[in-house]
Amino acid sequence: MSLSAQKPVPLDQTQYDFDEIIERRGTNSLKFDFALERGQPEGLLPLWVADMDFRAPKPVLDRLVEVAKHGIFGYTEAKSDYYEAVAGWFDRRHGYRPEPKWLKMAPGVVFALAMAIRALTEKGDGVLIQSPVYYPFTGCALDNDRLPIRTQLVLNNGRYEIDFDDFEKKMVDHKIKLFLLCNPHNPVGRVWTRAELLTMGQLCLKHGCLVFADEIHADFIFPGYRHEVFAALDPALADISIVATAPSKTFNLAGLQNANLFIKNPVLYKTLSQEIRRSGYSQLNAMGLAAGQTAYEQGENWLDQLLVYLKGNLDYARDFFQKRLSPLKLIEPEGTYLLWFDGRELGLTAEGLNRLMIDKAQLWLDDGTIFGPGGAGFQRLNFACPRQTLKEALERLALALT
Ligand SMILES: Cc1ncc(COP(=O)(O)O)c(C=O)c1O
DSSP states (O other): OOOSOOSSOOOOOOOOOTTOOOOOTTTTOHHHHOTTTTTOOTTOEEOOSSOOSSOOOHHHHHHHHHHHHHOOOOOBOOOHHHHHHHHHHHHHHHSOOOOGGGEEEESOHHHHHHHHHHHHSOTTOEEEEEESOOTHHHHHHHHTTOEEEEEEEEEETTEEEEOHHHHHHHHHHTTOOEEEEESSOTTTOOOOOHHHHHHHHHHHHHTTOEEEEEOTTTTOBOTTOOOOOGGGSOHHHHTTEEEEEOHHHHHTOGGGOOEEEEOOSHHHHHHHHHHHHHHTOOSBOHHHHHHHHHHHHHOHHHHHHHHHHHHHHHHHHHHHHHHHSTTOEEEOOSBSSEEEEEOGGGOOOHHHHHHIIIIISOEEOEEGGGGOTTOTTEEEEEOOSOHHHHHHHHHHHHHHHO
């Protein structure tokens, strides 16, 4: 039995059933099995942490069985066929073909983010973030004795925008050396436009600031929007950036811990690589590598069907919010499978809103306050679940509002 990737790559013609409700309790699932440990009561319907309640693509499952049957899980590294698979995916899906020498593997995007903060800034330095934002951006800065410097996203007619004057002012005032970009943006769901990215990029160039572009949600883009890889916008921006991506979010493989960094600038590549080496991390998770490669080679059919399903979930939720959940307001996501909604018109405190979700609606969502300033009065709901689960969650929410 050869365990190398099969060539030519067989076409996956599976018809996927995302309506299937798969029991996740009892699998050490962070989302389902850790309510008590995370300070929540038992019995809540969990729609919090960003993984999906769907099985990974069939070719990935087949490949993992094949690797498991081989039965030896020794030290493992990526060969050129992995690089080809990654480059092919980004080329086909995003019109961007990273060269093999730009690719650096990491056990996760958050790990890479922490390494970048350590490698590219000094203790006491500020790190620029756009608040509200995925909370490890703040956590990684604080845990490494850096200051999270926040520029506030501005909610204008239901859509978040960047205050570029404030962005630049914060950058200058705090002598920022590193900006943490989240695109698509978790939790507010924006897919930053080419113009917005170029403006941010120009400001970074002007003030000598490097960019860590967390693009882990890049494959979840709704019709009408387009993901722009930051490093693809301009060679000058490729030169100052690290682009972080992973098959974990796209194909629901987070537990297999495998992420890709694209770093064109050789000095930046070397600096980050040294920091990663200093951390003690070296070889890859064998199952993660096999799964990631197969997903990039054969996961397209699955993802295309999934995107249609997620759009259906979003349409359902939007309609439900309009008809049954007033005065809650859904912020239209342009990308991600995360729904950020505004509960401020209920007139509760942030804690009151959170208690409403937990005690009355019996839902485990992500409280907006954890995403930093601008998050109070909001909640984040993960809609990458079977429609039936989403319906149940929204019905609970409707009942809680009566
Ligand atoms: C924006 C963003 N970055 C990174 C991650 C996590 O990445 P990893 O599991 O590779 O550390 C998440 C997960 O929710 C995320 O939303």
